[in-house]
Amino acid sequence: MVASPGLEHTSVRSPRLKAARRLTKRAFRQRARAFLAEGPQAVTEAFASGAPVTELFVTAAARGRHEGLVTAIARAGIPVHTVSGEVMSDLAQTVTPQGVLAVCGFVDVSLEEAVAAVQGDPAVDGSRPRLVAVLANVRDPGNAGTVLRTADAAGAQAVIFSDASVDPYNGKCVRASAGSLFHLPVVAGIPPEEVVRTLRGAGLRILAADARAGRSLDELAPGELAAPSAWIFGNEAWGLPGGLAEMADESVAVPIYGRAESLNLATAAAVCLYASARAQRLHRQGPR
Numbered sequence: 342m343v344a345s346p347g348l349e350h351t352s353v354r355s356p357r358l359k360a361a362r363r364l365t366k367r368a369f370r371q372r373a374r375a376f377l378a379e380g381p382q383a384v385t386e387a388f389a390s391g392a393p394v395t396e397l398f399v400t401a402a403a404r405g406r407h408e409g410l411v412t413a414i415a416r417a418g419i420p421v422h423t424v425s426g427e428v429m430s431d432l433a434q435t436v437t438p439q440g441v442l443a444v445c446g447f448v449d450v451s452l453e454e455a456v457a458a459v460q461g462d463p464a465v466d467g468s469r470p471r472l473v474a475v476l477a478n479v480r481d482p483g484n485a486g487t488v489l490r491t492a493d494a495a496g497a498q499a500v501i502f503s504d505a506s507v508d509p510y511n512g513k514c515v516r517a518s519a520g521s522l523f524h525l526p527v528v529a530g531i532p533p534e535e536v537v538r539t540l541r542g543a544g545l546r547i548l549a550a551d552a553r554a555g556r557s558l559d560e561l562a563p564g565e566l567a568a569p570s571a572w573i574f575g576n577e578a579w580g581l582p583g584g585l586a587e588m589a590d591e592s593v594a595v596p597i598y599g600r601a602e603s604l605n606l607a608t609a610a611a612v613c614l615y616a617s618a619r620a621q622r623l624h625r626q627g628p629r
Contacts, residue, residue, distance in 0.1 A: 349401065351425045353432070358424070361398065361444055362432055367508050374447045376510035379433055381407050384443045386520030388414055393446030397421045400429050403440025410441070434512035448523060449509065452536065455499035455526040456543045459569070470621040471569035472497040473540060474614060477533040477585055478505045478576040479606065485509065486517025487607035488574065493521035495614040501528040501536050505582070533573070537588045540571045549573045549589035550613050551581055552603055557596045558616055565591070566620035572613050577606045 353362055363369040364377050375395065378387045381403075388394050388410070397414050401423055404411050415421045429438050450458075459471055474492040479485050485507045492500045502509050509515075509529050515522055528536075537547055546568045573589060575581035586592045595609045604612070 349423045349425055350428055353428055357396070357422070358398075358428065358432070361396070361442075364444065365434055365512060367511070370508065370510050375444055376447065376515065377432070377434070377512060378443045378445045378515060379435065379441075379512060380439045380516065381410060381441045382520050383515060383522075384414075384441050385410055386523045387443060387445050388417075390448075390523035392448050392523050394419055394443050395446060396444040398424050398429065398432060398442045398444075400424060400426055400440035402426075407441055414443075435516070447510065448527065449529045450526045452501070452528050452531050452539055455501065455528045456539060458526045459498040459540075459545065460543060461498065470496045470498075470618040471545070472614065472617055472621070473499045473501065473545060473571040474610065475501045475503070475533065475536055475540075475571055475573040476506045477503045477573050478582050479503075479574060480507050481577050481606070482507045482511040482514035483517045484577060484606045485511075486514040486519075486522075488610045489514070489518040489527070490521040491607065491611045492614055493518075493524045495611075495618040497525065497614060497618075499526040499528060501531060503533040503536065504530045505533075533582060533585055534588065537571075537573070537585070541590075545569045545571045546591070547571050547573065547589040548613070548617075549581055549586045549592045550575070550595065550609055551586050551592040552594050552609075553580070554586075554592035554594040556591065556593055558593050558613065559596050561591070561593065561616075563620055563624070566617050567624035569621075570617050572610070572617065574606060574610050574613075 370376050378384050432442055474497055489500050509527055548570050595612050
């Protein structure tokens with residue numbers, strides 16, 4: 342089946358378009374277990390990963406720019422709907438939509454599945470760090486999506502969103518992840534205390550990123566950073582939830598060498614995750 346332009350939808354009043362538009366709200370996403378992946382990159386990554394893409398909406402102009410993607414999706418038997426620019430603006434959550442938007446089923450996994458991915462098969466996964474990022478009460482979707490993208494880039498096996506964190510399917514979070522939502526196991530809605538107990542039971546060292554910690558990242562010995570680890574990152578404004586830092590094996594502050602008051606959450610997470618990933622890689626390579 343080759344995608345054909347077909348009738349252009351010029352109103353969001355049809356049941357199909359109204360259902361898609363509702364997915365901008367968390368309650369409707371949870372009810373339908375579906376969300377919107379907006380932009381050609383997100384749609385490409387969703388489709389390529391085998392995520393459950395169920396519908397594609399595309400403007401005539403975007404169809405011409407992304408003909409290969411639209412044709413591949415249509416050939417897979419997924420309905421493709423041509424919409425006007427006005428309808429796309431109603432569906433999209435960006436000021437300047439790129440004209441491509443897909444409805445996709447949830448891709449999160451259970452905590453047990455994520456732990457299995459972290460443990461993996463050493464014969465297959467031995468080149469990757471054993472690393473997890475945990476978002477505890479992180480509310481900003483841009484920060485959360487950027488941490489997800491960074492964890493993917495650092496080679497982490499999973500990202501876990503606590504029950505009080507932003508929805509990983511929030512439109513801004515999906516866009517900020519730049520496709521990484523579809524690359525590694527994502528867990529959602531688990532109490533952070535349960536996450537810590539489960540990851541520790543799987544053999545991971547629990548590290549809490551805390552700007553108030555007495556120990557700096559620079560003070561951790563290479564062997565400490567090289568251990569299989571889960572980094573916990575707290576709320577942008579008030580840090581880690583009460584009592585969670587005490588559950589960690591170590592609370593660690595990212596050092597500030599200049600005059601900046603602090604780093605934002607996503608930047609601090611990048612420093613921590615890459616410190617662990619690099620230490621684990623060097624540890625596996627051994628002395629030179």
